[in-house]
Amino acid sequence: MTDAVNVDYSTKIPNNVGLTEDRQVLRGLESWHPGYLDWWKDMGPDGFQDSLVYLRTAISVDPKGWAKFDYVRMPEYRWGVLLAPKEEGRKVNFGAHLGEDAWQDVPGEYRAMLRRLIVIQGDTEPASVEQQRHLGRTAPSLYDLRNLFQVNVEEGRHLWAMVYLLHKYFGRDGREEANDLLKRRSGDADKPRMLGAFNEATPDWLSFFMFTFFTDRDGKMQLESLAQSGFDPLSRTCRFMLTEEAHHMFVGETGVGRVLERTCQAMKQAGIEDPNEIARIRALGVIDLPTIQKKLNVHYSLTLDLFGSEISTNSANFYNSGLKGRFQETKIDDDHRLTDATYPVMRLIDGKLTEVQVPALTALNLRLRDDYTVDCARGVERWNKLIEKTGVSFRLQLPSSAFNRKVGEFRDVNATPKGLLISDAEWARVRDEYLPNSSDGDFIDSLMHAESEPGRYAGWIAAPKVGIDNKPGDFEYVKIAA
Ligand SMILES: [Fe+2]
Numbered sequence: 112m113t114d115a116v117n118v119d120y121s122t123k124i125p126n127n128v129g130l131t132e133d134r135q136v137l138r139g140l141e142s143w144h145p146g147y148l149d150w151w152k153d154m155g156p157d158g159f160q161d162s163l164v165y166l167r168t169a170i171s172v173d174p175k176g177w178a179k180f181d182y183v184r185m186p187e188y189r190w191g192v193l194l195a196p197k198e199e200g201r202k203v204n205f206g207a208h209l210g211e212d213a214w215q216d217v218p219g220e221y222r223a224m225l226r227r228l229i230v231i232q233g234d235t236e237p238a239s240v241e242q243q244r245h246l247g248r249t250a251p252s253l254y255d256l257r258n259l260f261q262v263n264v265e266e267g268r269h270l271w272a273m274v275y276l277l278h279k280y281f282g283r284d285g286r287e288e289a290n291d292l293l294k295r296r297s298g299d300a301d302k303p304r305m306l307g308a309f310n311e312a313t314p315d316w317l318s319f320f321m322f323t324f325f326t327d328r329d330g331k332m333q334l335e336s337l338a339q340s341g342f343d344p345l346s347r348t349c350r351f352m353l354t355e356e357a358h359h360m361f362v363g364e365t366g367v368g369r370v371l372e373r374t375c376q377a378m379k380q381a382g383i384e385d386p387n388e389i390a391r392i393r394a395l396g397v398i399d400l401p402t403i404q405k406k407l408n409v410h411y412s413l414t415l416d417l418f419g420s421e422i423s424t425n426s427a428n429f430y431n432s433g434l435k436g437r438f439q440e441t442k443i444d445d446d447h448r449l450t451d452a453t454y455p456v457m458r459l460i461d462g463k464l465t466e467v468q469v470p471a472l473t474a475l476n477l478r479l480r481d482d483y484t485v486d487c488a489r490g491v492e493r494w495n496k497l498i499e500k501t502g503v504s505f506r507l508q509l510p511s512s513a514f515n516r517k518v519g520e521f522r523d524v525n526a527t528p529k530g531l532l533i534s535d536a537e538w539a540r541v542r543d544e545y546l547p548n549s550s551d552g553d554f555i556d557s558l559m560h561a562e563s564e565p566g567r568y569a570g571w572i573a574a575p576k577v578g579i580d581n582k583p584g585d586f587e588y589v590k591i592a593a
C-alpha cells in the first residue's frame with residue numbers, strides 16, 4: 112500500500128491524494144470551493160444551515176474505521192477527496208485491453224468517453240441534494256432529519272470526488288465541466304440535470320425513502336461498474352464512494368420498513384384485516400399498503416430508466432475500452448471480452464413481449480439493470496418478511512420492466528405492473544390504480560409534519576431499532592438553530 116490511509120486535514124480540502132504537493136490541482140479545487148459553498152447554501156438543505164447536526168465525516172479509508180461522528184454545521188462540513196488505497200499490480204480486467212496494467216493516466220484515445228462517464232456520474236450527486244432540499248421542514252423525527260442531512264453531505268462529497276478527477280486529469284475542459292456541475296439544477300426548464308429521474312420531485316418522506324432505496328441503489332450499481340474501470344483513479348474513487356452509499360440504501364430500506372411496520376401495527380390494533388380498506392386505514396393516520404405499493408412502482412420504474420436503453424452501442428464501447436465493467440466483473444467466470452457471447456433481452460416484437468438473444472456487448476446496460484433488479488428484489492423480500500411478521504396479508508412486488516417507462520424498448524407502450532400491454536384508453540382508466548394520484552399525494556402530504564422533540568416520531572412511522580452511532584433513543588441528533 113503506497114497511499115496514506117489517513118486523511119490530510121492541513122489543507123482546506125481534506126484529502127489522501129497528496130494535494131499539498133500537487134499545487135496546481137489544489138489551487139484549482141480551492142477556486143472551485145466558493146462556488147460549491149454558494150451552491151450548497153442556495154440548493155442544499157433549506158433552513159438548517161446553522162443547526163448542529165450529528166454527522167459522520169470520513170477521516171480515513173481504512174475499512175475497519177473510516178468515520179468519526181460529531182456535531183457539525185453543514186456548511187462547515189469537511190468535504191474531502193478520498194480514494195481507496197492503490198492495489199499494486201492492478202490490471203485492466205475486461206475488454207480489448209484485458210491484462211494490461213491499469214492506467215494511472217487518461218488514455219488519450221478514450222479521453223472524451225471517460226470525461227463523459229465522470230460528468231454523468233458527477234451530475235447525479237448534487238441533483239439528489241437539490242431534489243431533497245425541502246424535506247427537512249417535515250422530517251418525522253430528529254433521527255430522520257439527521258439521516259437526510261448525512262445523505263446530503265455525502266452526495267456533496269461524491270461531487271467533490273468527481274470534480275477532483277476532472278481537475279486532476281482533464282485540464283481546462285475538466286475545469287469547465289466542474290463549473291457546469293454547479294450550474295445545472297434539478298427540474299430546471301433551461302438547465303436541467305442530465306438524467307430524467309434526477310429531475311423529478313421528491314415531494315415527501317415516503318418518496319425520500321423510496322428514492323434512497325431504489326435510486327441510490329442505481330448509484331451503487333453504476334459505482335460498482337465504474338469501480339471495475341481500467342482507469343485506476345476512477346476505480347479507487349468509486350470504491351470509496353461505495354462505502355458511503357451503503358448507508359444511503361440503509362436509510363431507504365429501514366425507512367420504508369418502519370413505515371410498513373407502523374401501518375401494519377395500526378391495522379392490527381384497529382382490527383382491520385383487509386389492506387384495501389383504504390379510508391379506514393388512512394383515518395388511523397398511517398399510509399395504506401396499496402399506496403406504498405404505488406410509490407414503489409413509480410420510483411422503481413423511474414430508476415430503471417437511468418440504466419439507459421437495453422441495447423446500446425455506447426455501453427459496448429465503454430466496456431471494450433476498459434472504462435466501465437460489469438457488476439462484480441472480476442468474479443464472473445467468462446472471457447471478459449464478450450466478443451461472441453449473447454444475452455437475452457425482452458423486446459417488443461409485433462406488439463408482443465418477446466425474449467431474443469443479442470450480442471452481449473450491446474446488452475450491458477440491461478445486464479447491469481438485471482443485476483440491479485435482483486438486488487432490489489431481495490430488499491422487497493425483506494420488507495415482505497416484516498409485513499408477514501405482523502400477520503397482515505399483503506405482499507409488495509416489483510412491477511414489470513415494461514411498466515411506466517420513458518427510456519428504452521417500452522417507452523412507447525402502456526403496460527400494467529404485471530407486464531400486460533394495454534391501450535391508451537385502458538391505461539387512462541387504470542393509471543390511478545398503479546401510480547400515485549393527486550389524492551394519494553394530498554393524503555401523504557397531510558401527514559408530513561415535523562417532529563422535532565428528541566426521541567419522538569411522527570405517527571405514520573415506527574421508531575428505528577437502534578440509533579446512529581449507538582446513540583440512545585432520545586438522543587438529540589440535530590440541535591435546531593432558532
Ligand atoms: Fe452519491
Ligand SMILES: [Fe+2]
Nearest residue numbers: 327330356359
Ligand atoms: Fe447516495
